[in-house]
Amino acid sequence: MKPLPFKVPKNTKESFRVQEDSGKHLYDTLHQHKEWQVMSIEEGEGTVIVGDYLGEFKVGDLFVIGENMPHVFRNDSRYYEEESELKAKAVSVYFDKDSFGKEFFQLPEMYGLLELMRRSSRGIRILNEDIKVSVSKKLKELYLMNGMMKTITLLDILHQLTECTEIEYLASSNNLSFENEVESKRMDKIFKFTIEEYHRPISLQEIADKSNMTPNAFCRYFKKRTQKTYVTFLNEVRIGQACKILLEENRTVTEVCYHVGFSNLSNFNRKFKQFTGLTPTQYIQKHKVALQI
CATH class of the missing domain: 2.60.120.280 (Regulatory protein AraC)
Known part of the structure; x- marks a missing residue:
């Protein structure tokens, strides 16, 4: 970029x-x-x-x-x-x-x-x-x-x-680049908005509007420049926050699921395992044992 x-x-x-x-x-x-x-x-x-x-x-x-x-x-x-x-x-x-x-x-x-x-x-x-x-x-x-x-x-x-x-x-490649400063500011705006608003529903229409694009154009744009879909990026942000909350706050898995923006528990559990390789319960057990060593 x-x-x-x-x-x-x-x-x-x-x-x-x-x-x-x-x-x-x-x-x-x-x-x-x-x-x-x-x-x-x-x-x-x-x-x-x-x-x-x-x-x-x-x-x-x-x-x-x-x-x-x-x-x-x-x-x-x-x-x-x-x-x-x-x-x-x-x-x-x-x-x-x-x-x-x-x-x-x-x-x-x-x-x-x-x-x-x-x-x-x-x-x-x-x-x-x-x-x-x-x-x-x-x-x-x-x-x-x-x-x-x-x-x-x-x-x-x-x-x-x-x-x-x-x-x-960290990055999958060292050849990620934007074409100009306008694109740079646009992507920075997308990242900031997502990190600040991940806890609520974000439609493709809303994030596309933030970028002054149609949803289809935005999806192509984001995938080309980050090598991932926007939904994948949003889920990465949500699961990252969920990991932190599960270890630092006294909340149930269900509470964390809705707090970070997922609308149902089964989808949250599926995405959590996809990104971490563990269920939320396994993740808590593994890291709390590690902290006690």
Whole structure:
């Protein structure tokens, strides 16, 4: 996709950028930039979109986003409530192919780093707990550093990431693109509307109207640009929210079913198993046992 181009602020005295984002919520517009991004979630949770991937993010998560890969981290709706005291915080480092010199990545010793960059072209989530903790700590140290140690620490971070084999690939492809900024804004509007309104019925006519299209044209448009139907995307959002509620709130499966926008329990159970591989009850049992270990 080619969402809103995002220029990472960088002064003439730095070859890469370390940035701390802190506030009521994270930057919530679908965007892309030419830099690779290593991002640690320090506070907050919500929905992450990377290319055609949709999932959840939470405290402790560590992501590597490749160059020009569309992405957005949108906090849950409660972070946007006027009286909310919730906070969101992330620390990121941005670097590009020239950050260490034009020939740096051609060095034979950098093969592992080139492989990391190739893998991250689809966006990856780091799953190794030790590496997540270590990299998060070093990113926070990096934010306060200057001079040579800053570069050495970044290389240490990247070395740890090249050694990590426990990863989750996010987008299905690195070739997802929009044709212009108008399409970018349109898709961002679709994503935001769906994430905010998933809990109620959304007809194809309504979402098509939001995009100034007929329902048939909208369906073709959405499928071409995300590799999935809009109904599939909507169900992904609903099931993702259902997973969170089942573990965090004391609600029955039936209550959760209707709360996230499904109109009958059998369809909810079927879609839940389709997306998670488990029934809602099995999902609760598996994750609550894991939390007790």
